[in-house]
Amino acid sequence: MFSFALTPWFKPRSPITAPVSQEPIMFSTLLNTWMLAGTPDGVAVPFRQEAEAYLREYPQTRHVDIYLHDLNGCRRGKRVSVESLRALAQGCYFPQSIYEMDIEGHVIDGAVAQREPDQRCLPVSGTLRPCAGDPEHHAQLLLSMQSPDGAGCPLEPRVVLERLLATFHARGLYPVVAPEVEFYLLAQDGAPPTSRCFDIDMPGRDNALLEAMETEARRQGLPLCGIVAEAQAGQFELNFRHSGRVVALCDQVLAARRLVHQVAEKQGYYASFMAKPLSALAGSGLHFHLSLNDAQGNNLFASEAGQPNVMMRRSLSGLLALMPASVALVTPGANAFRRLRKSLNEPLFSSWGYNDRSAALRLPCADANSQRIEYRLASADANPYLVAAAVLAGVLYGLDHPLTLPQAGSGAGQPELPLFWPDALARFQEADWLRKRLGAPFSDAWLACKQQELARFESEVTDAEKRAHRH
Numbered sequence: 001m002f003s004f005a006l007t008p009w010f011k012p013r014s015p016i017t018a019p020v021s022q023e024p025i026m027f028s029t030l031l032n033t034w035m036l037a038g039t040p041d042g043v044a045v046p047f048r049q050e051a052e053a054y055l056r057e058y059p060q061t062r063h064v065d066i067y068l069h070d071l072n073g074c075r076r077g078k079r080v081s082v083e084s085l086r087a088l089a090q091g092c093y094f095p096q097s098i099y100e101m102d103i104e105g106h107v108i109d110g111a112v113a114q115r116e117p118d119q120r121c122l123p124v125s126g127t128l129r130p131c132a133g134d135p136e137h138h139a140q141l142l143l144s145m146q147s148p149d150g151a152g153c154p155l156e157p158r159v160v161l162e163r164l165l166a167t168f169h170a171r172g173l174y175p176v177v178a179p180e181v182e183f184y185l186l187a188q189d190g191a192p193p194t195s196r197c198f199d200i201d202m203p204g205r206d207n208a209l210l211e212a213m214e215t216e217a218r219r220q221g222l223p224l225c226g227i228v229a230e231a232q233a234g235q236f237e238l239n240f241r242h243s244g245r246v247v248a249l250c251d252q253v254l255a256a257r258r259l260v261h262q263v264a265e266k267q268g269y270y271a272s273f274m275a276k277p278l279s280a281l282a283g284s285g286l287h288f289h290l291s292l293n294d295a296q297g298n299n300l301f302a303s304e305a306g307q308p309n310v311m312m313r314r315s316l317s318g319l320l321a322l323m324p325a326s327v328a329l330v331t332p333g334a335n336a337f338r339r340l341r342k343s344l345n346e347p348l349f350s351s352w353g354y355n356d357r358s359a360a361l362r363l364p365c366a367d368a369n370s371q372r373i374e375y376r377l378a379s380a381d382a383n384p385y386l387v388a389a390a391v392l393a394g395v396l397y398g399l400d401h402p403l404t405l406p407q408a409g410s411g412a413g414q415p416e417l418p419l420f421w422p423d424a425l426a427r428f429q430e431a432d433w434l435r436k437r438l439g440a441p442f443s444d445a446w447l448a449c450k451q452q453e454l455a456r457f458e459s460e461v462t463d464a465e466k467r468a469h470r471h
Contacts, residue, residue: 047089047123054128055085058136065131065140068094068121071157071449072103072332073254073383077143085139093118094145099155100445102456103333108448119153120146127251132216132262140258142251154441157385161247164392164437173300174293175392176372178242179253182284182380184234184272185209185264209267210236216259222252232281242289246392250384253286275336275379283339284380286330288391289364290315291372301371308363308371315373316352317405318398319361319391323377324415325431326390328424328450330378334457339379341419349377349417353408360417393437421457425450 055061064085067077076098095116100108127142145153152159168175185206210227217224226239238256243249257273264271276283292300292311303309308316331337342348353359362374378387406414418424428434428447435443 045125047125047128048086050123050125050128051085051089054139055082058130058139060136061085061130061139062137063139064128065138066092066143067140068098068143068145068156069158069254069383069385070098070101071155071383071446073157073385074103074105075254075258076101076105082139085141088123088141091120091122091146092143094121094143095119096145096153096155099145099153100449102449102453104453104456106452108445108452110448119148122146124251126221126248127255129220129255132220132259133266135216135219140255142255154439155445157383157389157442158247158250160438160442161250161385161389161392163439164389164396165246167396168292168392172295174244174295175246175395176242176244176291176293176299177246177249177388177391178289179240179249179384180237180285180287180289181240181253181256181273182230182235182237182286183257183260184232184274184277184284185236186234186270186272188268188270209264209269212263212267213260216263217256220255220259222256222259223249224256230282232278235282235284244293246388247385250388253384273380275331275333275381276338279338285339285376286378286380286382286384286387288375288378288387289372290375290391290395291370292395299369299371301373302369303371304368312371312373313405314398314403315395316361316398317403318396318401319373319375319394320351320406320414321401321403322390322394322397322431322434323360324417324424325427325434326394327377327418328428329386329390329446330382331421331424332379332382332386332450333453334421336379336381337419337421337424340377340417344419347417347419350409351406351414356409359409389438393434396437397433421450421454425454 061082063079063081065075065077065079066088067075070076077094096119097107097116102108121143124142124144127140129140130136131138131140144158145156147153152162154160165175213227214224223241223243224238225241226237228237228239229235230237238260240249240252240256260271260273273284275285292315294300301309301312301315303312327340331340340348348358349360350356350358352361352363354363355365356362357376360375360377362376364372364374366372375387375391378390418427425447428443438446
């Protein structure tokens with residue numbers, strides 16, 4: 001239906017630096033440079049230089065949304081005038097309680113952050129971009145919080161992922177990922193969806209919407225390589241270009257979610273990233289394709305034999321072993337568990353398999369040098385930093401522990417996945433190795449957050465209960 005140029009599976013280039021010139025650097029040049037930066041180090045540009053370049057390209061900018069992504073991946077921040085933009089190079093302050101809030105913005109009961117200490121927050125390089133709702137006048141900027149000692153805040157999911165990546169890089173291993181995120185588009189006027197699976201000839205109204213998304217994604221420098229009509233009418237999937245800049249790619253997934261919402265609203269649509277927005281239709285997932293490179297850019301999963309090599313087998317076995325505890329991270333709420341089940345007792349996803357979309361870990365069709373694992377368990381509403389962290393933690397566990405990999409398509413010898421929210425939280429609470437890798441401050445905050453959300457969910461009386469007691 002709609003696609004961009006596809007590129008082969010990732011092979012990193014030499015580090016890219018900002019263009020050296022006596023002329024003022026253009027923001028569009030920076031965007032192109034960042035999009036081409038395939039190395040984990042990416043491109044470092046002083047924020048003042050980035051802000052000046054942005055304002056030269058968007059001189060009518062009036063205000064900027066500055067924000068952090070909380071435990072659930074929700075934006076928490078404020079709108080400031082454009083006159084404040086340059087001063088943000090020195091940082092600004094937000095309360096630490098942003099990372100001890102539930103999905104509705106309520107501070108977790110008993111949290112240390114209820115004392116509301118402020119912490120310094122600094123701009124994240126490469127995230128100053130125009131808002132899709134009004135790109136000429138409205139900008140947005142992601143921040144990251146620091147602890148008093150200047151290190152990253154251990155409660156911040158972005159920092160949790162950065163620290164896991166550092167463990168891989170210290171071993172000479174460089175994860176490469178390519179996210180895919182599914183969502184539904186529903187017309188606000190009630191018109192039925194018209195898209196069909198892999199449709200490339202869409203009605204004019206739908207095609208105009210997708211063209212607008214592509215335009216704004218290009219304006220924001222988001223590395224999309226395709227938009228695909230999915231299995232259900234009204235369901236689509238965003239495909240991101242593979243990259244070794246794992247944290248930056250998660251930043252971009254969250255930016256793309258906001259972009260889709262804003263463009264859809266302008267065009268008379270409603271966008272939903274709920275895991276299961278319609279009970280009778282397919283759910284929406286956040287899939288991560290993963291491979292591991294060495295320092296020379298060689299894919300350590302590459303195999304000529306048609307079977308997973310030792311590195312991939314160990315990675316698969318670790319992912320499976322940690323998966324029951326990881327469900328709490330990648331399936332973040334009651335609705336998301338509806339997507340995991342065919343029925344109350346039957347899981348939707350199996351163990352691992354070749355070219356099998358019912359597998360939690362799928363090995364896609366690929367040539368010898370493009371072998372990778374597709375992690376399909378996460379729901380579309382999951383926090384991408386935590387999905388990537390869960391995947392990397394599983395791989396690390398497999399590399400460090402001698403495990404037996406079950407046969408493809410078989411769950412024999414593997415713990416069953418929790419299919420209900422309370423069970424998943426219990427498995428996470430018991431997973432000492434995973435909690436230690438993620439960090440105790442984050443793990444405790446995440447568990448408290450989800451227990452509070454679960455308690456609120458279970459306290460609500462549903463319409464179904466009311467209907468059952470009318471007589």
